[in-house]
Amino acid sequence: MASRADVLASAEVLDKYEPVIGLEVHVQLATRTKIFCGCPTSFGAPPNTNVCPVCLGLPGALPVLNERAVELAAQAALALSCRVNAVSRLARKNYFYPDLPKGYQISQYESPLAEHGFIDIRINDAVKRIGVTRVHMEDDAGKSLHEGFRDSERYTYVDLNRCGAPLIEIVSEPDMRSSEEAYAYLTELKQRLQYLQVSTCDMEKGHLRCDANVSVRLRGAEKFGAKAEVKNLNSFRFLRMALDYEIARQVAVIEDGGTVSQETRLYDAQNNITVGMRSKEHAHDYRYFPEPDLLPLQIGDCWLEGLRNAMPELPGEKRARFVQSYGLREYDAEVLTQTQELAAYFEKAATVSRNPVEASKWVQGDLMALLNAQGKPIAESPVAPEQLGELLALVSKGELSGKMAKQVFARMFATGAAAREIVEREGMRQISDAGEIEKIVDDVLARNPKQVEQYRSGKTAVAAFFVGQVMKATRGQANPQAVNDLLKQKLGR
Secondary structure: OOOHHHHHOOHHHHOOEEEEEEEEEEEEOOOOEOOOOOOEOOOOOOOOOOOOOOOOOOOOOOOOOOHHHHHHHHHHHHHOOOEEOOEEOOEEEEOOOOOOOOOEEEEOOOOOOEEEEEEEEEEOOEEEEEEEEEEEEEEOOOEEEOOOOOOOOOOOEEEOOOOOOEEEEEEEOOOEOOHHHHHHHHHHHHHHHHHHOOOOOOHHHOOEEEEEEEEEEEOOOOOOOOOEEEEEEOOHHHHHHHHHHHHHHHHHHHHOOOOOOOEEEEEEOOOOEEEEEEEOOOHHHHOOEEOOOOOOEEOOHHHHHHHHHHOOOOHHHHHHHHHHHHOOOHHHHHHHOOOHHHHHHHHHHHHHHOOHHHHHHHHHHHHHHHHHHHOOOHHHOOOOHHHHHHHHHHHHOOOOOHHHHHHHHHHHHHHOOOHHHHHHHHOOOOEOOHHHHHHHHHHHHHHOHHHHHHHHOOOHHHHHHHHHHHHHHOOOOEOHHHHHHHHHHHHOO
């Protein structure tokens, strides 16, 4: 079945054009209170309860800048290799929406918090650098509710709890050339912010919101085409789908002899299309002017250096260390560093087991399979990383076979008990004593002379039969390598 984009323009036609994409990402900072007042930022409170005269913009109420918000914003800027400006200024961005009670948003325009950074992304085993134009602070607007009420067809309801929530806006350069690159950029950005605990980046709660600026031009052209800003991209999947549709739409307009309008469009996820909303605003439309109630923000070098020194290891640095220090493949390192919690779990298990490669396999395989089946995050694993490490250490010492280890692990996951406790209680220790195994092998060969003759006449595949008989006699506890070695030795006589 053809996609919406395929209907608009064929792959051959699309290939004549080059998309140009830049993202504007709004991130809610993980502070307890709002950016200019003491109201809580907690999600899910009854409508219009987390409000006060400051965030409602009532006459005479004065804003006070939240220092913690500045710390988190500066950390995010440092993680993006931005230059944090010694002096930045807050400004009023004037526009009129029902969910903006002040009639303006406090933001930054001419003097942002930070500028000129970058993010490196990996596409098809190649690294590409995406520029970050600026990181600036602002307060959030409220939320207009258009459905879910008895008279929603006639009225719009407004919840102002979100008014004044602390945001940073991260604006990229128009350096992305496909929806795949935009997806990779947003993924890396989200990972860094979560590692720093700057934000939860929970898109369902509106803590990460993305708008995309999209234009197309003939391949080889230098001049940018007219761009459309696509809003309402509330998932990574929708980002890709919306970009693919919008690129194809613009190509189809040009191919039909039309002109792409500079406008703001909404993404309709249900129909996988973008819909025109309004003509695209310019900066002068907002009539920016300095916020008269807030002094310029001054950031000292010592304060900034303290923040830099306190920053944790970022995902890219951790991936490189996992490859170099633990001998992991690039792919495995990328999977294991998706979250701080997963990376920390792996490192503890690897340290205890002294076998990082095996720890990597078990964490990605057996552990994640069971967690995913129960819908649990790594933080809720009933098997502690040290317990997994101890299990792998038993395998390395020859006390458990790989097959037995999987049985023990299933019991560990179900009960939370330690590996050694389960092994001792259920008598699951691997038999590695050569003398004990030899007696069992001799008994199996003595009871199956016909199969012995078949093996010696050239039908060596029957060796699997003997291995199975020995494992059956030992309830799967015999060391498989020792069994194979003894069988080869005795059958070869």
